[in-house]
Amino acid sequence: MKFKLGDFVRFVDEKREGYVTRVIDAQTLGVTDEDGFEIPVAVSNLTSVHGHGVVAEEIDVPKPIQVNVPGVTKIENGIYVAAATDDKAGNVVHLHLLNQSPNTLLLSLTTERKGKYTNAYHGIIQPYSLALVYAASLADLELWPEFTFQVLVAGVADAKPIDPLVIRKKFRAKDFSTEQKELPNLKNKGWLVRLDDLVPVTIDAQKLKESFFKSADEKKMVEAPAKEVDLHIEKLRDDHHFLEASEILQIQLTHFQNALDAAIVHHFDKMIFIHGSGNGTLRDKIHKLISKNPHIKTYMDARKEKFGYGATEVVFK
Structure with missing residues (x-):
């Protein structure tokens, strides 16, 4: 077919x-x-x-x-x-x-x-x-x-x-x-x-001028994340007792992605994500996302003597 x-x-x-x-x-x-x-x-x-x-x-x-x-x-x-x-x-x-x-x-x-x-x-x-x-x-x-x-x-x-x-x-x-x-x-x-440029674009000269003089406070900045990011839900949300398993997983993945993106912006050489062992669902999801990210050189289990199999170390390009 x-x-x-x-x-x-x-x-x-x-x-x-x-x-x-x-x-x-x-x-x-x-x-x-x-x-x-x-x-x-x-x-x-x-x-x-x-x-x-x-x-x-x-x-x-x-x-x-x-x-x-x-x-x-x-x-x-x-x-x-x-x-x-x-x-x-x-x-x-x-x-x-x-x-x-x-x-x-x-x-x-x-x-x-x-x-x-x-x-x-x-x-x-x-x-x-x-x-x-x-x-x-x-x-x-x-x-x-x-x-x-x-x-x-x-x-x-x-x-x-x-x-x-x-x-x-x-x-x-x-x-x-x-x-x-x-x-x-x-x-x-x-x-x-x-795609095309058939219709002329009208530029507001005043707004363009104002955009060049925004104060530093008005400019959005990406804060640098910690070198070790703990993804246990109790570290992320105080109301985790009231959350469904699917909601918890989504919160953890969102926090992971935000921290990963911030690390790339700040040119980290490596960082550690603590996901726990559990049933392995969070670990597997994270590893799939990491394996597809073009900014990551490799990843491995982080210091087993400290984390066991509950953390992943990411090495950036």
């Missing part, structure tokens, strides 16, 4: 589902599950799940989705990437090309990673319509390819022809750092990234 990026699939030999977020090779795909972890899976061990969100059809060109024009009047005319989040797999985003203009677009999307080019999408996108062009995991943002959008614009009648557009885009963390918004004709929230 043929699969493509964004297909929702089910494992044949176990009760697990997820989205195809990476093509590893001809026989292996990367599937991101509901916990946001990408798992290498043999194509022979996958089956399509039809009728769930983006339908996994054996076609090369996703069909454009018609957008209700009155619902997008607040968006300036232009060409956008609408990156929609997914309720089932939190780290997965579905990238749609949004044609918010009266023109018809003939689009070709090519991706490039390490000198290898892939034709990810080609097709016609009608005015005020969108089409699914790519899907990937935000956790692997550093591994995303560079995108080249080639756009031939068929303008409205009696209008000067618009030159073909070649738009190259390497997505960065800042593209997904703003608050998520409602997206046109999509159930989930996400981000809008403007």
